[in-house]
Amino acid sequence: MADQSALLELVELFARLRRECNWKAVQTHESLTRYLIEEAYETLEAIESGDPELLREELGDLLLQVYFHATIAEQAGEFTMEDVAVGLRDKLIRRNPHVFEADGPSASTPAEIDAVWQAVKDQEKRRTHPMEGVAARSPRAAVRRQGPRPPRPCRHRATPSHRARRPWPPDFRDPR
Secondary structure, eight states, rough: OOTTTTTHHHHHHHHEEEEEEEEHHHHOHHHHHHHHHHHHHHHHHHHHHHHHHHHHHHHHHHHHHHHHHHHHHHHHTSSOOHHHHHHHHHHHTTTTTHHHHHTTOOOOOHHHHHHHHHHHHHHHHOSSSSSSOTTSSSOOOOHHHHHSSOOOOOOOOOOOSOOOOOSSSSOTOOOO
């Protein structure tokens, strides 16, 4: 395995772990959802911390989840990690025509580039509404379901240094 890229090595490593580790062998996409969400939030916390070593570690944990799910899918005959990579590569090329197409749209500012990405994505997905495709359980959808936040009276004046840091992820049941 030492002559391979670590990314390729992980495919073999996960196949072996699924064969030889009883805990990993019984996991399903559904049983792992908790860990996927947990690792995503830990990655967000690492970004907020500004610590590059912590971010590297948490990105690795998030990548672990991607490999784990791809291995489960491969063993079920659904798709492989290579299929995931090919799909991502093709998506990046399609959604960045300003980079990969000689006669692609002219986009140079971040806003223009984002607009091109969204237009291509909407065309691919045939979406007509901004909330189409947003997972019903996502924080973005939860905020949309709640509707606009009613104004609340200021109980005291606090400077930013006196404000408590809001927990991440936000609790969408919190009336604040």
